Amino acid sequence: MTANPPGVLLDRVLVRALQEGLPRVARPYHAVAERLGVAPEGVLARVRTLLASGAIRRIGVVPNHYRLGWAANGMSVWDVDDDEVDVLGDAVGALACVSHCYRRPRRLPQWRYNLFAMVHGHDRTEVETKLAQIAAVLGCAARAHDVLYSTRILKKTGLRFGG
Amino acid sequence: MDEVDRRIVDTLQGGFPVCERPFAAAAAELAISEDDLIARIDRLLADGTLTRFGPLFDAEKMGGAFTLAAMQVPEPDFDRIAAQVNAFPEVAHNYARDHPLNMWFVIGTETPEAIDEVIGRIERASGLPVLAFPKEREFFVELKLPVRT
Numbered sequence: 134m135t136a137n138p139p140g141v142l143l144d145r146v147l148v149r150a151l152q153e154g155l156p157r158v159a160r161p162y163h164a165v166a167e168r169l170g171v172a173p174e175g176v177l178a179r180v181r182t183l184l185a186s187g188a189i190r191r192i193g194v195v196p197n198h199y200r201l202g203w204a205a206n207g208m209s210v211w212d213v214d215d216d217e218v219d220v221l222g223d224a225v226g227a228l229a230c231v232s233h234c235y236r237r238p239r240r241l242p243q244w245r246y247n248l249f250a251m252v253h254g255h256d257r258t259e260v261e262t263k264l265a266q267i268a269a270v271l272g273c274a275a276r277a278h279d280v281l282y283s284t285r286i287l288k289k290t291g292l293r294f295g296g
Numbered sequence: 297m298d299e300v301d302r303r304i305v306d307t308l309q310g311g312f313p314v315c316e317r318p319f320a321a322a323a324a325e326l327a328i329s330e331d332d333l334i335a336r337i338d339r340l341l342a343d344g345t346l347t348r349f350g351p352l353f354d355a356e357k358m359g360g361a362f363t364l365a366a367m368q369v370p371e372p373d374f375d376r377i378a379a380q381v382n383a384f385p386e387v388a389h390n391y392a393r394d395h396p397l398n399m400w401f402v403i404g405t406e407t408p409e410a411i412d413e414v415i416g417r418i419e420r421a422s423g424l425p426v427l428a429f430p431k432e433r434e435f436f437v438e439l440k441l442p443v444r445t
Contacts, residue, residue, distance in 0.1 A: 145406075148353060155350035157334045160316055173316070180314050180351070188357040191310035194337065195348040201305065208393065208400070219433060226435030234435040237364065240427050243397070249364075249429075279395070287390035288382040288401070289347045 143171075144188070147179055155192070199286070203253040206283040207260040209267060210246035212239075212276045218248055224270045225250050230263035245277060257282065297345065300328060304336055305345065361408040362388070363430040365415065366397040367422070374398070380421050386414045397427065 146169060156164040162180065166173040183189040198206065213221055218236055225248065226234035233251040250267055254260035264280060303326055313321040323333040340346045355362045369377045374392070381387055381401060390401035403414050415426045 144358065148358060151351050152353070153350075154348055155312075157319075157338055157349070159319060159330060159334070161318060162314065163316065177314055177316075183351075183353075184314065186357065188354055189351045190354050192312040192314070192351045193308045193310045193349070194305060194340070194346050195352070196305050196309070197344055197347050200345045206391075222433065222435040226437045231437055234437055235364075235431040236433040236435075237429040237431055240429070244427065244429075281393040281395045281397075281400070283391040283393050283400075285392040287378045287392055287399070288387060289389050 143175075143179060144183065147176065147183075197286075197289075198253060202255060205254040205257045205260045207252045207254070207257070207264070207280045208283070209250045209252055209264055209278060209280045211248040211250070211267070211271060211278045212245045213248045213271060214274050214276070215247070217274045221271055221274055222248055225267055228263075228266055228270065230266060246279065252280075297340075300326065300332075301336060301340060301345070304333070304340070355404045360404060360406045361411050362402055362404040363411055363428050365401055365403055365418075365429065366427045367399045367424050368397050369399050369422075369424060371398075377422050377424065381418060384414065384418060386410075387418075 147165075150165050150169055155161045158164050160173075162176045163173040166176040169176070180189065180192075184192070222234055222236055225231055230252055231250045232253055233249070235249045236247055237249055239245055239247050248271075252260050252263045252267075254263060260280065260282075264278075268275060268278070307326070308322060312318055315321060317330070319333050320330040323330045326333065328336075337346070337349055341349060367377070367381075378390065378392070378399065381399065382390055384403075386403050386405050388402045388404050390399065392398060393400050403411060403418075405411050405414055411428070411430075415428060419426050
């Protein structure tokens with residue numbers, strides 16, 4: 134094992150400082166820098182670099198979608214031919230109604246589905262309408278599908294690194 | 297929630313500035329004061345309209361790992377098992393879903409190797425098997441949920 138390069142170490146320290154959220158004060162990045170005992174310019178520069186590299190996906194508010202009127206949250210799952218799933222996944226992800234789309238492994242015999250597409254709606258009827266759009270894109274490549282509605286948020290803290 | 301709150305939720309899901317006075321910069325775009333924006337974000341967090349405010353990290357690009365996982369939990373034990381699972385700091389989100397696999401959660405760790413170790417600890421704590429569904433490929437989507445009323 135080799136030691137982490139200094140840049141990686143600072144990133145981990147920054148992640149730990151920021152994972153609880155950004156301080157709600159006039160100079161939030163300066164407040165983080167003060168807590169870490171580093172120069173504010175260093176924090177601003179690292180955050181910009183992490184944003185540019187995609188390590189920070191975005192900075193902003195994370196709404197509770199239930200509270201915004203998006204009461205129905207359906208995880209639609211599809212059993213799609215392995216030869217076609219990557220091309221079709223791109224097409225499903227491109228639909229405006231799909232908020233996340235992933236290929237994941239099957240877990241036979243309990244779980245036959247390999248394409249996951251998250252759909253939000255005002256109610257389940259709206260979700261069903263959107264599922265029909267996905268079904269139309271997949272056509273007969275989809276051998277079976279199901280939709281798992283969320284009934285309760287049990288935890289939503291965002292990603293935490295330990296330590 | 298008033299019109300200004302709605303605009304905050306709709307426009308600030310990404311793109312929060314990285315500068316000395318970011319609230320002042322974002323508030324100017326919204327035509328409100330810096331103090332008002334900070335107070336409104338505080339209130340929206342306190343009343344549960346927002347679950348977080350700040351950066352969203354991509355665990356894999358930070359050298360870490362995450363996976364979706366699911367369990368089939370007997371209904372009488374559901375709340376007790378949910379509390380056990382939620383007690384793991386590596387569990388980021390957890391949703392109850394209407395399916396025989398009725399608990400779905402995301403595990404995030406600092407290293408890829410730690411995923412299996414955390415799954416093992418959840419299985420031992422709960423006495424139930426955990427099915428892991430790591431993403432094999434992510435298809436591009438735009439993630440933004442406007443306010444619905």
